[in-house]
Each structure stands twice: as C-alpha cells, then as structure tokens.
Amino acid sequence: MKRLAGFYILAAVLIATGLIFPDSYYVTVVGVTICTNAVLAVSLNLLMGYAGQISLGHAAFFGLGAYASAVLTTKYGINPWLAMLAGVGISGTLAFILARPILKLKGHYLAMATLGMGIIIHIFFVQADWITGGPDGLSGIPEITIAGLAINNDIRWYWVFGGLMLFTTWISLNIVDSRPGRALAAVHGSEVAAQMTGVDTASVKAQIFVVSAVIASVAGSLFAHQQAFVSPESFSFFFSIELVTMVVLGGLASTFGAIFGAVLLSILPEFLLVFEDFEVLIYGAILMIIMIFLPEGLFVSGSRIVTGWLKKREMSTQ
Amino acid sequence: MYKSVRMIMAFAAALLLCSTYTASAGDTLKIGSFLAVTGPASFLGDPELKTLQMYIDDINSKGGIDGTKIDFIHYDTKAKAKDAKNFVNRLIKKDRVDVIIGGSTSGNTIAVMDLVEKAHVPLISLAGSVKIIEPVKKWIFKTPHTDRMAAAKIFEDIKARGFNKVALITGNGGFDKSGRAQCLALAPKYGLVIVADEKYGNSDTDMTTQITKIRSTDAEVIVNFGFGKAPAIVTKNIRQLGVKLPLYQSHGVASKKFIELAGEAAEGVRLPAAGLIVADKLPDTDPQKRVLLAYKNAYEAKYGPVSTFGGHAYDALFITVNAVRSAGSTDRAKIRDEIEKTKGFVGTGGIFNMSPSDHLGLGLDSFHMVEIKNGDWVLVN
Amino acid sequence: MTDQLFQFLISGITVGSVYALVGLGFTIIYNASDVVNFAQGEFVMIGAMSAIFLYRAGVPYPFALAAAVLITMAVGMLLEKLAIEPAKNASVVTTIIITIGASIFLRGAALLIWGKDIYGLPPFTKDVPISIGNATLLPQNLYVMGGTALAVLAVRYFFDKTITGKAILACSCNRKAASLVGINVNRMLLIAYGISALLGAIAGILVTPITYTSYDSGVMLGLKGFCAAILGGMGSSMGAVAGGLLLGVIESLGAGIISSGYKDAIAFVVILAVLFIRPSGLLGSADAERV
Numbered sequence: 006m007k008r009l010a011g012f013y014i015l016a017a018v019l020i021a022t023g024l025i026f027p028d029s030y031y032v033t034v035v036g037v038t039i040c041t042n043a044v045l046a047v048s049l050n051l052l053m054g055y056a057g058q059i060s061l062g063h064a065a066f067f068g069l070g071a072y073a074s075a076v077l078t079t080k081y082g083i084n085p086w087l088a089m090l091a092g093v094g095i096s097g098t099l100a101f102i103l104a105r106p107i108l109k110l111k112g113h114y115l116a117m118a119t120l121g122m123g124i125i126i127h128i129f130f131v132q133a134d135w136i137t138g139g140p141d142g143l144s145g146i147p148e149i150t151i152a153g154l155a156i157n158n159d160i161r162w163y164w165v166f167g168g169l170m171l172f173t174t175w176i177s178l179n180i181v182d183s184r185p186g187r188a189l190a191a192v193h194g195s196e197v198a199a200q201m202t203g204v205d206t207a208s209v210k211a212q213i214f215v216v217s218a219v220i221a222s223v224a225g226s227l228f229a230h231q232q233a234f235v236s237p238e239s240f241s242f243f244f245s246i247e248l249v250t251m252v253v254l255g256g257l258a259s260t261f262g263a264i265f266g267a268v269l270l271s272i273l274p275e276f277l278l279v280f281e282d283f284e285v286l287i288y289g290a291i292l293m294i295i296m297i298f299l300p301e302g303l304f305v306s307g308s309r310i311v312t313g314w315l316k317k318r319e320m321s322t323q
Numbered sequence: 324m325y326k327s328v329r330m331i332m333a334f335a336a337a338l339l340l341c342s343t344y345t346a347s348a349g350d351t352l353k354i355g356s357f358l359a360v361t362g363p364a365s366f367l368g369d370p371e372l373k374t375l376q377m378y379i380d381d382i383n384s385k386g387g388i389d390g391t392k393i394d395f396i397h398y399d400t401k402a403k404a405k406d407a408k409n410f411v412n413r414l415i416k417k418d419r420v421d422v423i424i425g426g427s428t429s430g431n432t433i434a435v436m437d438l439v440e441k442a443h444v445p446l447i448s449l450a451g452s453v454k455i456i457e458p459v460k461k462w463i464f465k466t467p468h469t470d471r472m473a474a475a476k477i478f479e480d481i482k483a484r485g486f487n488k489v490a491l492i493t494g495n496g497g498f499d500k501s502g503r504a505q506c507l508a509l510a511p512k513y514g515l516v517i518v519a520d521e522k523y524g525n526s527d528t529d530m531t532t533q534i535t536k537i538r539s540t541d542a543e544v545i546v547n548f549g550f551g552k553a554p555a556i557v558t559k560n561i562r563q564l565g566v567k568l569p570l571y572q573s574h575g576v577a578s579k580k581f582i583e584l585a586g587e588a589a590e591g592v593r594l595p596a597a598g599l600i601v602a603d604k605l606p607d608t609d610p611q612k613r614v615l616l617a618y619k620n621a622y623e624a625k626y627g628p629v630s631t632f633g634g635h636a637y638d639a640l641f642i643t644v645n646a647v648r649s650a651g652s653t654d655r656a657k658i659r660d661e662i663e664k665t666k667g668f669v670g671t672g673g674i675f676n677m678s679p680s681d682h683l684g685l686g687l688d689s690f691h692m693v694e695i696k697n698g699d700w701v702l703v704n
Numbered sequence: 705m706t707d708q709l710f711q712f713l714i715s716g717i718t719v720g721s722v723y724a725l726v727g728l729g730f731t732i733i734y735n736a737s738d739v740v741n742f743a744q745g746e747f748v749m750i751g752a753m754s755a756i757f758l759y760r761a762g763v764p765y766p767f768a769l770a771a772a773v774l775i776t777m778a779v780g781m782l783l784e785k786l787a788i789e790p791a792k793n794a795s796v797v798t799t800i801i802i803t804i805g806a807s808i809f810l811r812g813a814a815l816l817i818w819g820k821d822i823y824g825l826p827p828f829t830k831d832v833p834i835s836i837g838n839a840t841l842l843p844q845n846l847y848v849m850g851g852t853a854l855a856v857l858a859v860r861y862f863f864d865k866t867i868t869g870k871a872i873l874a875c876s877c878n879r880k881a882a883s884l885v886g887i888n889v890n891r892m893l894l895i896a897y898g899i900s901a902l903l904g905a906i907a908g909i910l911v912t913p914i915t916y917t918s919y920d921s922g923v924m925l926g927l928k929g930f931c932a933a934i935l936g937g938m939g940s941s942m943g944a945v946a947g948g949l950l951l952g953v954i955e956s957l958g959a960g961i962i963s964s965g966y967k968d969a970i971a972f973v974v975i976l977a978v979l980f981i982r983p984s985g986l987l988g989s990a991d992a993e994r995v
Contacts, residue, residue, distance in 0.1 A: 028416075030412070030413055030416045030417035033412075033416070034409055034412045034413065034416065035409075038409065053797070059797060106980045109980075109983060110979055110983050111983070112796065113740055113934060113938050114934060114938070114979055114983060114984065114985065116740075117930070117931065117934040117975065117979065118975075118976055118979050120927075121931075121972035121973075121975050121976050122972075122976070124968065124969070124972055125969045125972050125973065125976075128966060128968055128969040129969070131495050131500075132495065132522075132965045132966060132969075134500060134504070139497070139500040139501075140430055140495065140496055140497035140499075140500050141429055141430050141433055141452065141454065141497045141500065141501055142404065142430060142433065142434065144433055144434070144436065144437060145437065159412075159416075232405075232408055232434075233437045233438070234404070234408070234433070234434045234437065236404040236430055236433075236434060236497075238402075238403055238404060238405075238430075239403075239404060239405045242927075246804060249797070249800075249801070250801055250804065253797050253798060253800075253801045254801065257795075257797065278398065281399070282361075282815065282816055283812070283816065284399075284812070285361070285808060285809075285811060285812030285815055286809055286812030286813055286815075286816060287812070288808055288812070289805045289806065289807070289808030289809030289810070289811070289812050290805070290809050291805075292801060292802070292804065292805030292808065292809075293787050293802050293805035293806055293809060296791065296794065296798050296799075296801045296802045296805060297787060297790050297791045297794075297802060298790075300791060300793070300794035300795065300798045301798075361815065361820060362920070363920070365820040366820070366821075366822075369820055495965070521964050522963075522964045522965035523959075523964060524967075524968060526921070526923075526924040528719055528722070528911065528914065528915035529715050529718060529719050529914070529915070529956075531711060531714070531715040532711070532712050532715050532716075532956045532959045532960045532964070533959060533960075533964050535708050535711045535712065535715075535960065536708070536960060536964075539708060551822065552822045552915075552916040552918070555822075555824075555916060556914075556915060556916065559914075562833075563831075563833050563840060563841075563842055564711075564833075564840050565833060565835070565840055580821065580822065583824075584822060584824050584916055586824075587831075
C-alpha cells in the first residue's frame with residue numbers, strides 16, 4: 006500500500022483536475038501535453054535512471070509510433086488500434102535488434118549511438134515524402150474510439166492521456182520493485198558486480214530498452230490521433246534532448262521525479278511567454294541554475310531538503 | 324513516501340492557480356496570430372508581426388474599425404508545428420479570438436487546419452503552400468502566392484528563353500520540399516525535363532558537391548527553391564565552381580538580405596516576386612503602386628528595409644478589416660462570409676478576388692519576374 | 705569522375721575542418737574536466753557574430769577578428785567560472801544538462817544582442833576562384849584548411865611542450881594528485897575552457913565568409929563537432945581532428961555518390977558502424993570498467 010501511495014495521489018490529482026476544470030485551457034491543452042511528456046519521461050527514466058543507459062534518441066520511437074499510426078490510418082485506412090499495434094511492432098523490433106550492439110557501448114559513445122539512431126529516423130521522416138508527407142507532415146488522421154466512445158474532444162483526450170500516464174507510472178513502479186527491477190538497479194550501480202551475482206545484465210538492459218521503446222511508441226500513436234497531424238520536427242533530436250532534460254531535471258532514477266520534470270518543462274514555456282524575446286535566455290538560465298544548485302534534480306534534491314528540514318523540526322520540538 | 328505527496332499537492336495548487344478564467348471582451352475585435360518570429364523562419368514571422376502591430380496600433384489610434392477597437396494577441400511558434408497547434412488552441416479556447424492570422428510557414432498552417440475548421444474560426448494564412456487552399460476549406464484563406472504559381476512563373480520564363488533541361492536543387496524544409504514537388508509536377512506541362520534533382524539540408528554550409536553533380540549533367544538552367552542562408556550559399560557555390568548556367572531562385576529570397584549575402588554572385592539571378600520589391604519601378608498606371616509605396620514607406624520609416632513577407636500580413640490584416648467593416652459585426656461566421664466575398668482588394672501581393680472556390684484570389688499576373696542587376700531588382704519584360 | 709571526386713574532397717575537407725576544430729574543443733574540455741560541453745557550437749557562433757558586429761561598427765578587419773576571439777575566450781572562461789565550477793561534484797548527465805542550459809542561454813543572449821538576421825563576413829582576400837584541373841576552390845577554402853592546421857599544431861605544441869599544457873593534462877589524469885603537487889586545478893580548468901572557446905571562435909571566423917552565420921547556427925556545428933570527437937575517440941585530440949575531417953569527407957562523398965537528401969543519415973550510419981566495431985572510436989583507448 007505504502008509503495009503505491011504516491012501513485013494513488015497522482016491519480017486523485019489527475020482525476021480531480023479533470024473533473025473540476027473540464028474547460029480550462031490548462032487542463033485540456035497543457036494538461037494533455039504534460040501527460041504525453043510524462044509518459045515519455047517515465048519510460049526514458051526506466052532506461053536512464055534505473056538501467057543507467059543514456060539515450061538521446063527517445064523521440065525517434067515516439068515518432069515511429071506516431072508515423073505508423075498516421076501512415077497506416079490515412080493512406081491505407083487501417084483500424085487505428087491495429088495501426089498502433091503495428092507501431093508497437095516496428096518500434097519493439099527495432100529496439101530489440103539495436104539493443105545488443107548499442108547497449109554494449111558506454112557513456113558518451115552510447116549517447117552518440119542513440120543520437121545517431123534518432124537522427125537517422127528523423128531524416129527518414131523528412132526525406133521519404135512519398136510515405137511520410139515530408140516536412141509538411143500528414144494531416145487528417147482520424148479520431149479513435151474506445152469501447153464505442155469517440156475520442157473527439159479535448160477533455161476526452163485528457164482522460165486518455167491521463168490514463169496512459171497512470172498506467173505507465175504503475176508499470177514503472179512495478180518494474181522498479183520487481184526482480185528484474187532490482188537487477189536493473191544493480192546494473193546502474195556496477196555492471197561487473199551485477200554480473201558476478203549472476204544477473205544477465207545485457208538481457209535485462211535489452212528488455213528495458215524494448216519496453217521503453219514500446220511505451221514511447223504507444224504514446225506516439227495516441228499523439229498522432231490527438232493532434233490529427235504529424236510532422237517531423239515533433240520528433241527531432243531537440244525533443245529527445247528535452248526528454249532527457251525532463252528526467253534529469255526532476256531527478257534520475259525517480260519515477261515521480263521524471264513526472265515532475267515533465268510537468269515543469271511543459272508548463273515553463275507557457276509562463277515564459279510574457280517575456281517574449283527574453284524567453285530563450287531565461288529558459289536556459291533556469292536549466293543551469295536548477296542543475297547547479299540541485300544537481301540530483303528538483304524532485305530528488307528538493308524532497309531531500311524538505312525531509313531534512315522536517316526532521317530537524319521534529320528533533321527540535323521533541 | 325509523503326515527500327512525493329507534498330510535491331504533487333504543490334503541483335495541483337499550481338494548476339488551480341493557472342486556471343483563472345480570462346473573460347472575453349465585448350465590443351472589440353479580437354485578432355489572434357501565431358507567427359514564427361524566432362527560429363529558422365524568423366525572417367518571415369518577424370516582419371509579419373511588426374506589420375500587424377504597426378497597422379493595428381494605427382487603426383486603434385484612429386478610433387478603430389468604425390468604432391470597434393482591435394485587441395491583438397500574438398504567440399511565437401518558432402516554426403514548430405506542435406507549438407503552432409498549442410497556441411492556436413490557446414487562441415481559440417483561452418483567448419477566444421474572432422479571427423486568426425498566421426502561421427508563417429506552411430507546416431505550421433497545415434498543422435492547425437483541422438482544428439480551425441472544427442472550431443469555426445476564420446483563419447488567414449501567411450504561408451506559401453498550395454495545399455492550404457486546395458482543396459478549399461471553408462474557414463481557411465491565405466494571402467501569399469502559392470509555390471505552384473512560383474514554379475509556373477519560373478517555368479514560363481525558362482520556356483520563353485528557349486531552354487528545356489532543368490536542374491533542381493532544394494533544401495529539406497517544408498517550403499523547399501513543396502516547391503520541389505510543384506516543379507516536378509508542372510515540368511511536363513511546360514515541356515521541360517528535370518535532369519537533376521539535388522537536395523541539401525537547410526543548415527548545411529557547403530553545396531559544391533551537389534552543384535558539381537549538376538555540372539556533370541546537360542542541364543541548361545538551375546532552379547533553387549529555398550529560403551534563409553542556404554540559397555545564398557548555393558548562389559555563391561555556383562559562381563565559385565564557374566558554372567555559367569542561368570540561375571532561378573524562388574520568391575523565398577525576395578528580400579535585399581539575399582543580395583547582401585550573395586553579393587556579386589547574385590548578379591543575373593532571376594526570381595518571381597510580388598510587386599513590393601520593385602514598387603518604385605512599376606509604371607504609375609499600375610493600380611498597386613500607390614498601396615505598395617505607402618506600405619513600404621510606412622514600414623521603412625519605423626523598422627528598416629521592407630520584405631514581401633510583411634506585405635502578406637498587411638494584406639491579411641486589411642482583408643480582415645474590410646470584412647469586419649462590411650459585416651458590421653465581429654461574428655466569426657459573418658466575417659468569414661465577407662472575407663470570401665473580397666473583390667478587387669488592392670494589396671501588396673496583387674489584386675485579390677476571392678470566391679467560394681478560390682480562397683487566395685490572385686492570378687499569375689500578380690507575380691513579376693525580376694532579375695538582380697547591380698545589386699538591385701530589375702523588372703524582366 | 706576523378707575531377708568530381710577531387711571537388712567532393714575539397715568540399716569535404718573544408719566543412720570537416722570546422723568539425724575538427726569544434727571536436728578538438730570538445731576534447732580539450734573533456735580531458736580537463738570530464739565534461740562534455742554542449743555549448744561548444746555556441747563558441748563558433750559567438751566568435752563569428754562578434755567579429756561581424758565589430759567589423760560593421762567600423763573596427764579594422766584584423767582587429768575585429770582578434771577582439772572577437774578574445775570576447776569568445778572570455779565567454780568560455782565565464783562559463784567555467786559561473787556554471788561548471790560551482791557544480792563540481794555533479795554527475796555526468798547533470799553537467800550535460802548544465803551545458804545544454806548554457807547553450808540555450810548563450811543563444812538567447814545572442815538573439816537579444818544581435819537579432820535574428822543572417823550575416824556574412826568579407827573573405828580575407830579577394831574571392832577569385834582557383835582552378836585545379838576541373839575542380840575549383842576559393843582562397844577562403846585554403847584559409848580554412850590552413851588555419852585549422854595551424855590551430856591544431858599550436859594545440860599539440862601547447863599540450864606536449866609547455867608546462868601549463870602538461871599541468872592541464874595532469875588535472876585530467878588525477879585531479880587530486882595534481883593539486884597535491886601544487887597545480888592550481890581551478891586555474892587550469894579556466895585555461896582549458898579559454899582554449900576551447902578560442903578554437904571555436906577561430907572556426908567561426910574562418911568559415912563565416914563562406915557559410916554565413918546567425919544566432920542559431922551554433923547548434924548544428926556543436927552536434928557535428930560532438931560526432932567528430934566521438935568518431936575519433938573521446939579524449940583523443942588527434943582523434944577528434946581525424947574524426948572531423950573524416951565526417952566532412954563522408955558527408956560530401958555520400959552526397960556526391962549516393963544521395964544528397966540522405967547524406968547526414970549516411971554519415972551517422974558510418975559512425976554507428978564504426979562504434980559497433982570499435983566501441984571507443986577510431987583512436988580512443990578502451991578504458992577499464994569501474995567496479
């Protein structure tokens with residue numbers, strides 16, 4: 006029960022905001038962005054935080070899912086759910102094939118390889134215009150129905166993405182606490198040590214790579230239907246970097262940290278709008294300042310400071 | 324675990340705070356815009372925004388449109404489709420605007436078309452692609468010439484000079500790619516053969532490799548679709564390699580900046596452009612001349628060199644203003660109907676005659692073929 | 705065909721020279737402080753932009769260039785002092801995000817100071833194409849190649865022969881030991897960032913007469929420089945130079961022979977293939993696993 010306390014609270018907040026403000030722009034538009042980013046950040050955190058494998062190409066799997074859905078539904082009239090499944094198949098297979106050679110690499114070399122993979126896929130989205138529509142993208146992606154209910158307005162999309170975010174969070178929390186999860190933590194700590202104790206680190210890492218790619222792909226498929234439009238720059242390496250930033254900003258190896266980072270980086274631009282030309286400058290400064298003063302991330306360092314402060318107070322009152 | 328609880332509660336509180344409802348005003352016309360003011364297409368969005376701001380201030384200081392003041396709300400998309408979508412959502416749902424002007428790029432416009440159609444808000448796009456108005460969408464209009472018109476104008480001129488074999492070189496942006504597609508589609512109609520189809524990345528710094536390949540074909544002219552610094556590099560690289568073939572650029576480089584960047588290499592380059600850049604060279608009988616000079620002088624007095632892109636915003640704004648005036652209300656549907664009835668409006672892009680089947684309303688004659696001579700534009704007859 | 709190949713090589717080496725200088729800058733900072741500085745591309749932009757604006761303000765060309773280099777060095781040192789030094793104990797990913805933040809910040813500052821326009825610099829000497837057979841190049845191409853060669857040699861000399869250079873290398877081997885033998889580690893880091901910024905500025909100044917620049921043109925160059933450093937083997941300075949030149953040539957040959965639309969993809973496929981075969985890059989040493 007205690008293990009999932011944070012999860013229940015997250016669910017309660019999500020549902021309450023949706024019920025109380027069903028018309029608010031911040032719920033229906035920003036909220037959906039937040040949930041999408043949170044799903045991606047949590048899945049990336051599985052790989053980065055727990056398996057300790059940096060990836061600068063996560064947006065590519067998000068994009069593969071989105072394009073699989075967009076192309077199959079608009080050009081071939083395939084059922085959206087089958088298209089999503091196809092996307093999962095493509096992303097999962099690609100991740101599976103690439104996992105072994107890529108995850109063999111260490112540190113910056115791994116960063117480079119994932120970055121390269123992401124950029125190659127992005128170039129394909131841009132250049133293969135006969136199928137992807139090129140830089141102008143594909144529009145007219147149909148809406149989906151869930152159990153006979155057409156997802157055709159913003160608040161319904163909020164529920165869909167909110168649901169996906171809760172589901173992803175739940176999976177992440179369970180993986181972390183499972184046997185492979187502990188093996189993962191071992192991998193992050195020290196790979197050689199983990200191998201000594203009989204954990205097949207290579208296969209655990211590969212499995213996590215596939216899981217995180219599949220989650221990103223599902224999010225991508227839904228994103229394509231929600232936007233009714235896809236174009237390559239939504240999946241560029243800049244977005245991959247933004248996702249990494251969310252994970253690190255919130256706090257590596259913390260599921261709620263990743264969510265927190267996603268929330269922050271999705272809301273921040275909305276607030277910085279008023280600064281107009283200064284927006285870029287301030288955004289960069291905020292990133293630097295947070296990371297310099299809270300190197301373990303806002304959520305992790307922040308909650309540590311809060312608990313430390315509370316403990317001190319408890320001690321002094323006793 | 325309660326530490327995470329705290330953080331989440333704080334987030335919820337933050338959400339509550341930002342949900343404060345913004346009331347929509349009564350007797351004003353709300354115009355929203357989403358333009359690429361920064362980012363790779365800033366040379367489009369920047370003059371567009373300045374133009375809108377300048378004329379809206381002017382209209383308001385003169386008492387508005389028959390007493391209706393304009394409330395202007397603007398967002399910068401940085402040319403990102405996702406941002407465009409979010410901001411248009413914000414314009415429709417949070418700001419509740421009556422008319423939308425934008426986006427600067429075709430990608431940004433196409434990204435929001437479904438959304439705008441569903442929300443029933445009239446939108447006037449400032450982007451080039453023919454896809455925006457074909458097939459016609461009820462609520463969507465645009466003011467710039469299409470890429471198909473540019474390709475047609477270029478091919479007309481190539482044909483008139485007696486050439487048949489064309490080498491194409493284009494970038495990887497939306498403008499470039501859609502220009503390339505129009506060229507490939509139109510070439511057979513003009514009896515032209517595309518003998519080379521080279522590409523480059525818009526942030527590339529050297530295109531000599533592609534031009535070397537073009538040099539080895541039997542191309543008689545080179546056509547480059549692109550904007551930003553790449554076309555200037557292409558132009559310089561062509562001259563550097565001693566390639567003497569005539570070079571055509573698109574309307575994407577119709578600004579003095581291109582001449583400044585490409586320098587001597589720009590001599591002899593031809594391109595289709597709206598009347599604005601040759602305003603002072605047009606005959607006095609040209610009905611556009613007065614409008615063009617007035618816009619040019621007003622803009623240059625305030626911000627410096629004018630570009631045709633700002634002119635598209637001028638056209639969109641005044642088509643809107645005229646529509647509001649003849650509708651006599653700020654009702655979205657009525658404004659839309661009046662925009663569609665625009666007839667004989669003399670803008671910077673040409674003389675607009677819209678109809679239910681044509682949401683642009685410009686003919687090929689609104690383009691002028693110009694050549695760069697001695698660092699300036701010259702009309703080609 | 706051979707003429708064409710020669711032209712492709714000229715183009716590849718010119719572009720590759722810039723990648724090499726940026727990659728070398730990555731390596732120097734990485735060696736001195738274990739930080740992968742994603743703001744490296746911004747140094748190129750700042751060097752070029754300050755030169756342009758000083759020149760336009762009427763400063764004589766050579767002085768404008770020199771001052772631009774100094775300005776960029778100052779920015780590099782400030783970056784170290786204000787952002788890297790305070791975060792000394794941060795993990796590798798954290799410092800990566802700090803430098804990404806710095807690159808966004810610098811871009812934002814450039815946007816405010818210099819605006820969004822694209823600018824060029826005049827070529828160092830008159831732009832008369834030089835023909836070698838059927839291939840042509842501009843004098844500026846030669847300045848780029850020559851300038852890069854000189855800068856690389858100077859960097860080698862500095863690290864191989866001078867006390868300061870050796871001291872910086874000592875910091876990279878073992879920071880604690882270095883400070884125990886009396887090396888001022890902080891000062892060495894400052895110098896390393898200064899040199900790295902210097903290389904970036906030189907790259908920017910050399911290449912802007914050919915390629916133009918704007919406030920956001922550092923991003924792509926930074927990315928390519930990172931590729932160069934990795935391809936050559938992170939930490940190996942000659943590796944970064946080789947990696948940069950190779951990358952430029954692969955792009956150019958890929959565009960010329962296979963497909964210009966997919967040339968960047970081709971380059972990345974080659975990099976991936978190299979990494980799969982040699983996981984520490986071309987000249988990188990396979991380092992021991994930490995247990």
